[in-house]
Amino acid sequence: xxxxxxxxxxxxxxxxxxxxxxxxxxxxxxxxxxxxxxxxxxxxxxxxxxxxxxxxxxxxxxxxxxxxxxxxxxxxxxxxxxxxxxxxxxxxxxxxxxxxxxxxxxxxxxxxxxxxxxxxxxxxxxxxxxxxxxxxxxxxxxxxxxxxxxxxxxxxxxxxxxxxxxxxxxxxxxxxxxxxxxxxxxxxxxxxxxxxxxxxxxxxxxxxx
Numbered sequence: 616x617x618x619x620x621x622x623x624x625x626x627x628x629x630x631x632x633x634x635x636x637x638x639x640x641x642x643x644x645x646x647x648x649x650x651x652x653x654x655x656x657x658x659x660x661x662x663x664x665x666x667x668x669x670x671x672x673x674x675x676x677x678x679x680x681x682x683x684x685x686x687x688x689x690x691x692x693x694x695x696x697x698x699x700x701x702x703x704x705x706x707x708x709x710x711x712x713x714x715x716x717x718x719x720x721x722x723x724x725x726x727x728x729x730x731x732x733x734x735x736x737x738x739x740x741x742x743x744x745x746x747x748x749x750x751x752x753x754x755x756x757x758x759x760x761x762x763x764x765x766x767x768x769x770x771x772x773x774x775x776x777x778x779x780x781x782x783x784x785x786x787x788x789x790x791x792x793x794x795x796x797x798x799x800x801x802x803x804x805x806x807x808x809x810x811x812x813x814x815x816x817x818x819x820x821x822x823x824x
Contacts, residue, residue, distance in 0.1 A: 647785050647817050648766050654756060661757050662796045662807070672760050672794060675809060679792035684816065686752070686763040693750035693765050709741050744775050746783035746820035758796040760809065767817035775822035787819035 654660075669687060673680060748767040755762050769783040790813040798807040 647788055647815060648768055649815065652755070654758060660796075660798050660805075660807070662809075666796070666807075666809070667757075667760070672809065676760070676792070676794055676811070679811070680761075681791055684765045684791050685761040685793065686765075687761045688763075690752045690763055690765075693752050709737060743777065744822045746770060746775055746822050748817055748820050755793070760794040760796075764791070764793070764814060764816070767820075769817065769820035781822050781824055783820045784823050785817045785819070786821045786823070787817075788815045789818045790815050 747770055749770055750765050750767050753764050753766045755764055769785055771782045771784075775781055775783050792811050793814050794809040795812040796807060797810050798805045800806055
């Protein structure tokens with residue numbers, strides 16, 4: 616846990632799974648969350664009403680449909696705001712490595728404190744360094760199905776280290792499979808269909824450089 620108090624940088628984990636299609640976005644990236652996608656503005660490249668039959672698309676997506684992270688219609692709020700997350704930082708259970716932490720300087724004698732005082736110090740330390748994942752619903756647009764995704768971000772409104780200088784950053788991600796409306800060719804010669812694409816999502820944040 617002392618790594619949280621010292622500046623030991625953590626590398627981001629590369630999300631698994633590649634994207635086999637050309638000119639498609641998003642592709643798995645070390646830079647999460649995924650940036651907004653710049654779409655071709657021509658509505659001719661949008662799926663038509665007959666292409667948006669929910670029963671057909673659910674069957675095509677199959678077991679990849681995850682109602683916890685995707686929605687067909689406009690969903691409600693995903694979870695707590697940044698301010699609420701900051702207020703509740705210390706409510707998560709203390710990790711085992713923190714419970715084993717010996718108070719005192721690294722090379723000095725162990726600091727002797729009572730159980731109650733030690734518990735309060737560790738709870739304060741965990742509240743200060745805890746990095747929750749904050750989820751918000753994002754509209755991917757009509758060319759994705761389902762078009763709404765619950766995207767994670769790391770709480771980064773204040774430093775999470777002592778001394779200050781480190782911030783909550785992504786360290787793990789998961790991928791969710793969506794359907795992407797993809798067109799090949801131009802004008803009346805184009806061919807469009809739904810194809811599966813992987814979308815990486817932040818699943819864990821930690822205090823790091």
